[in-house]
Amino acid sequence: xxxxxVDDSAVMRLMVKKIVKAAGFxxxxxxxxxGIQGLEKIESESPGLVLCDWNMPNMTGIxxxxxxxxxxxxxxxGFVTTEASEAMRTRAREAGAKFLVSKPFxxxxxxxxxxxxx
Amino acid sequence: MAxxxxxxxxxxxxxxxxxxxxxxxxxxxxxxxxxxxxxxLPVLNACSLxxxxxxxxxxxxxxSDSIKNAFIDAITTxxxxxxxxxxxxxxxxxxxxxxxxxxxxxxxxxxxxxxxxTGQEVYSICMVLDELSGxxxxxxxxxxxxxxxxxxxSTARHGSYTAYEVNRGLSLVxxxxxxxxxxxxxxxxxxxxxxxxxxxxxxxxxLGAMPAYDIIFCRNIMNYFExxxxxxxxxxxxxxxxxxxxxxxxxxxxxxxxxxxxxxxxGDGCVYYQxx
Ligand SMILES: C[S@@+](CC[C@H](N)C(=O)[O-])C[C@H]1O[C@@H](n2cnc3c(N)ncnc32)[C@H](O)[C@@H]1O
Numbered sequence: 001x002x003x004x005x006v007d008d009s010a011v012m013r014l015m016v017k018k019i020v021k022a023a024g025f026x027x028x029x030x031x032x033x034x035g036i037q038g039l040e041k042i043e044s045e046s047p048g049l050v051l052c053d054w055n056m057p058n059m060t061g062i063x064x065x066x067x068x069x070x071x072x073x074x075x076x077x078g079f080v081t082t083e084a085s086e087a088m089r090t091r092a093r094e095a096g097a098k099f100l101v102s103k104p105f106x107x108x109x110x111x112x113x114x115x116x117x118x
Numbered sequence: 119m120a121x122x123x124x125x126x127x128x129x130x131x132x133x134x135x136x137x138x139x140x141x142x143x144x145x146x147x148x149x150x151x152x153x154x155x156x157x158x159l160p161v162l163n164a165c166s167l168x169x170x171x172x173x174x175x176x177x178x179x180x181x182s183d184s185i186k187n188a189f190i191d192a193i194t195t196x197x198x199x200x201x202x203x204x205x206x207x208x209x210x211x212x213x214x215x216x217x218x219x220x221x222x223x224x225x226x227x228x229x230x231x232x233x234x235x236t237g238q239e240v241y242s243i244c245m246v247l248d249e250l251s252g253x254x255x256x257x258x259x260x261x262x263x264x265x266x267x268x269x270x271x272s273t274a275r276h277g278s279y280t281a282y283e284v285n286r287g288l289s290l291v292x293x294x295x296x297x298x299x300x301x302x303x304x305x306x307x308x309x310x311x312x313x314x315x316x317x318x319x320x321x322x323x324x325l326g327a328m329p330a331y332d333i334i335f336c337r338n339i340m341n342y343f344e345x346x347x348x349x350x351x352x353x354x355x356x357x358x359x360x361x362x363x364x365x366x367x368x369x370x371x372x373x374x375x376x377x378x379x380x381x382x383x384x385g386d387g388c389v390y391y392q393x394x
Contacts, residue, residue: 089389
């Protein structure tokens, strides 16, 4: 399945890919460095799942999700972030995110969050 | 190339996706032919069917329980293990049960594992309660596990696991304390089997006959469903949770925004929900 990773840090993208692979999922990865690139990739690549960071330059992860809702694009969307506050969870919920994996994202927590899509 | 009866066609996949949704709520992606085929080929074999078209015909008529059950079992994902996401069990042990006792609720503590798969979640709860037995000596405990898969419920009832299954999540001490080794299997102690009841049930259907629960575990099921069914799942569960009762979802899972029946709280490093 095609998985889009949206994160401004190349190290984080690599780490997310590693964890997804280690969890045993058969994924084909597409990458984007911020929300705007993410939006483009969602349109051009139609991923089955989007794993998105929260804080990014140009367009943040939550702004990306809110944009998708606004224009009526429906895609399985989850956040993978280092920090997660109550306010972030509430906003993610309002915007229709399916999950929010936060630090420490072990292989186990990632595996549980991603399993339904594989 | 001749069309193989063991390959699922696009139109068959679409029908199977609809049937999966109708029978379980599980939303499969009709574009993933390989996935659908891999899950359902064993059903063709087990039920001695010659092609996917036959399976579809029989499921649409819906008369054969054995075929229906084999189909449901094949399209649902049953991954589970003891003490999965340990923070949920720490929360139960350190916060939820002590509060239940302090508030003088009772005399019966009712706990539900919604989508219990093969029972590891239920027996992990039993282990936590066992550790708290001093605190709970005045309380009668009832734990119910529900799952749509007949085969899972049967395994859960027997409480019989392989070495791999018990080693996943449990310490050697726990294994020796809570299991009896019978042949190559590890069977959960009799007192836990008596404490726990299991029932095959579609959580998206009518839950009328269920008692009201003080604590509900509903983990790693909601994201197999589409939005409408996710809402239905939690409305159903809210209808069988006592006021002030607790619902524990998967650590990363986010409840649909339509669900106002549960309020979110934090404790022991995890999020849980309280019935308003
Ligand atoms: C991934 S397992 C989760 C088991 C356990 N709760 C855990 O977290 O380890 C999901 C379970 O949901 C069950 N399930 C799927 N749809 C269901 C439905 N409509 N009603 C009840 N159970 C369902 C499946 O049979 C499967 O055993």
